[in-house]
Amino acid sequence: MKVLVTGANGFIGKNLCSHLALREDVEVLTFTRDTPESELDGMVSAADFVFHLAGVNRPPVEKDFIDGNVGLTERLAASLEASKRPTPLLVTSSTQAALDNPYGRSKRQAEEIALSSGRERGAPVFVYRLPGVFGKWSKPNYNSVVATFCHNLVLGLPLEVHEPEHQLNLAYVDDVIGDFIQVLDSDLFVATQGFREVSRTFTVSLGDLRDRLESLHAMRDSLQVPALGDDLNRFLYATYTSYFEEDGFGYSLGKSVDDRGWLAEFVKSDAFGQIFVSKTRPGVTRGNHWHKTKIEKFLVVSGDAEITFRNKLNDSDVIRYVVNGDEARVLDIPAGYVHAITNTGSNDLVTIFWASEIFDPKSPDTFFEAVE
Structure with missing residues (x-):
């Protein structure tokens, strides 16, 4: 099976590609910002499944929301329609698609393009409106507050929390990838439309998130291991350690x-x-x-x-x-x-x-x- 992943160098794309690379039955085709657009049609024609993960969420100018989220989705939809194959398509969107802001409007428009393309082709399309996703390889000060907090802790920078009671809805990247793989492996070759939700999310206040991460960070000094039977703590610890500096893996015991x-x-x-x-x-x-x-x-x-x-x-x-x-x-x-x-x-x-x-x-x- 050949699988095309757009946004393969992004946070979720890297995690998905690393999972797919472990499988002998999958050949991964990657489309990134560095890939010439002229190669997209050939990749789409060869693909048996498409994960459309590419997009932008913090561009320098507002116009880039349209170019990055809407324009590329239109281009992908046109390529899929030109292939004349009912290739399944999974699209990552955001819970902000329900909000009236530039990012949300661009993601909602991209959703509509993908779903319309599926109806035209008679192909299954699955749209995931993702909450805040965290995990290894997320970019600090861009992808998630978890990444930013972990990055700051490792560098000895303060964690700024102005609204500690603000509630966050988070999903761990390996859970998200697991859901995507289930879709890939299921019997999807019938026309299906609709939105899907990730199987597990965590609700945590901003203040609680800060306290959990600070406790994990303090473990080298206190030697106290937080409750890792709590999956959120376990996933936060895996994320936190992925931000260690290359010369910071080791530490001495008293x-x-x-x-x-x-x-x-x-x-x-x-x-x-x-x-x-x-x-x-x-x-x-x-x-x-x-x-x-x-x-x-x-x-x-x-x-x-x-x-x-x-x-x-x-x-x-x-x-x-x-x-x-x-x-x-x-x-x-x-x-x-x-x-x-x-x-x-x-x-x-x-x-x-x-x-x-x-x-x-x-x-x-x-x-x-x-x-x-």
Whole structure:
């Protein structure tokens, strides 16, 4: 199947083309601002499906709304009609098409041209009036407020919010592309007309959006992971990280260093507790304490160790586990058991720890006592 994508270098176009490129059954034809208009007819004649994503929303002069949104749609419609084929057409419009402003009027006119062309050709046409779409590769200060906020956070610029209660209706780009792919793969080769809506949107206030993104941005310092079971947070995090500067992917953790080695907190959350990592020198023992309620897991990833346990109620019986970094074996640390881990090898011991709750120095639930 050959698929033509106009506006292939735009935000949604790049995401759509990257999805289509993963498929062996699809050959993607791309039309961009740099493509000579003379090539459009040949692409349309070859295409089995057309995604018309090209358009403008913030041109320097108002006239460009007509040229970019209406003119190109007219040109595409003429090419489709000249091909004399009922090629399905999917058009991206905007919820602003319902508004009386230059952008909205130009998008509404483009919709009418596409739908009229479909009726003339007896071909299916699908018009999506998209809300604010966000995700990777969106252009800051152009495509979406999410892109602008992410860009500003990465550069250390302030997030200006004048109406924090203003409600936004947002759609995540991968959801939008998923809907488009469903249309492509469905049995569309019958004449169909109409508007379609994306399957999922998120309603969020401008102030809440700012707070969510600032929380994600602060994670490197706080190590606190927001609730990523919330899909909006998860999609915002994916979007935010896509704006990192090329020299800004890495960051250092704070380490507690002593004569035993070092220990560093990695990530933590009220929902899942915390993860930390340690490097322990040969012959050194960590632990020799117990917890009332806190549960831990130990995973040795490099080196050799012995982990020992003793039930707090038993003064003599010691349980021993020998582990090494080649096993990827996890040891659960039950509540009420005194426990310790000793580096029994000749090299440094590296261990990942998980605790069921975030360490609170005011109430640590850690009581020192020797296992043996």
